[in-house]
Amino acid sequence: DELARKVQEAVQGKLAPYVGDITTTAKLLEFLERDEEPMRWFRIGGYARAAYIAYLAAKLGRDPSETRRVLVKYGARIVGMIDQTRLTLDTFIDELLGDAEAAVQANSKQPGQ
Secondary structure, eight states: OHHHHHHHHHIIIIIHHHHTTOOSHHHHHHHHHSOOTTOOGGGSOHHHHHHHHHHHHHHTTOOHHHHHHHHHHTHHHHHTTSOTTTOOHHHHHHHHHHHHHHHHHHHHTSTTO
16 A cells, blocks of 8 residues: 555654664653754653653652753753743752652552553
């Protein structure tokens, strides 16, 4: 089928070179932490990307101070997307790290986890 061939070519030629080696949670975290094509920080909502990073890092047991260091590095991409009347970058990151840890703990208590 022509459509299937075109999709396969697009995936193999354009997507696979960037994400083909992302086979573990740790590799996904490393990928999200970089500011490289095709996932530049300015293209992806900074607060959402920060949440993905915080959750994956907590899931992997990374020290929150290391995750904080990564997130602060991209602070300019995050701060413009948060309610600055309620949160600073520091308070946003603090809450995010706490929420990520709570989510990991809650998921670990789910049956079958």
